[in-house]
Amino acid sequence: QQPVQSPQAVILREGEDAVINCSSSKALYSVHWYRQKHGEAPVFLMILLKGGEQMRHEKISASFNEKKQQSSLYLTASQLSYSGTYFCGTEMGLGNTPLVFGKGTRLSVIA
Amino acid sequence: EAGVVQSPRYKIIEKKQPVAFWCNPISGHNTLYWYLQNLGQGPELLIRYENEEAVDDSQLPKDRFSAERLKGVDSTLKIQPAELGDSAVYLCASSLGADYSNEQFFGPGTRLTVL
Incomplete structure (x- = not known):
């Protein structure tokens, strides 16, 4: 069952x-977050485990x-470097x- | 430390032709994954290896897709014959741990276009 991400896209100023x-819609054991820039590999941000603490990356x-x-x-x-598509994997x-990945949230940070 | 290496980066073939993708994981990573990523979608798992053994291949369309990981290091994913719907990016990833609750390191992917 694919997780649902929201919003689909967002534009931010620095x-x-x-x-x-x-x-x-199903019970989760862990949630993984990745960021993917256009044409590049997804890059790991963090994993949140059931019963675990809130995580932080920068x-x-x-x-x-x-x-x-x-x-x-x-x-x-x-920051401008935050631009990319963010995927959660459950x-x-x-x-x-x-892991079942969502469809992603496209984030654009503009100056 | 070198990352996950994939080749080729791009491949254009005609339908019904065979195609193969190669992946070299990060040194020491026993777990290797192949994913398919369609445009505007997240990665979808095709197969997971623990060393030489395919431990999860339930999502691999076995009528036309095959994979191998000889000697538990490099891996090859093959499609024969390719269909128009196979056009996508094929990602390889590796991880140190033996289950899914581990950081996965992705390669840059192979973009396949089937004409």
């Missing part, structure tokens, strides 16, 4: 904040609400299941 959401942080079966990615004081059930 220094603004954004939130990207990832929701699943000025990007994320939370995982197990009860709501959703994760949110928080981008603070955005691992379901008791774990060790293939």
Whole structure:
């Protein structure tokens, strides 16, 4: 079951904040966040495990609400380098299941 | 440290032709993945290897797709014969750990165009 990401796209000015959401209809074991720039490989940002703490990567942080079966990615004081497509990948059930990626959220940061 | 290497980066073929993609994972990574990524979509798993063994190939269309990972290092993904709908980016990834709760390192992908 593919997770649903929202919004589909967002445009920010440098220094603004954004939130990207990832929701699943099934119980989740972990949520993985990746960023992919156009024509490049997806790059790992962070993993949130069931029962784990909120994670952080530079000025990007994320939370995982197990009860709501959703994760949110928080981008603070955005930089031009944050532009790209953000994907969440969900691992379901008791774990060790293939990641199912959402369709992505396209983020554009402009000067 | 060298990243995941894939070749070729681009491939254009006519339908019904065979095609092969090659991947060299990060040294020491025992787990290797092949993903398919369509335009505007996230990666979709095709197959996962633990060393030489394919431990999850349920998503691989076995009528035309095949993969191998001889000696547990490099891997090759083959399509024979290719169809128009196979046009996509084929990503290879590797990880240190033996399950999905690990950071995956992706290669740049091979963009396949089937005419």
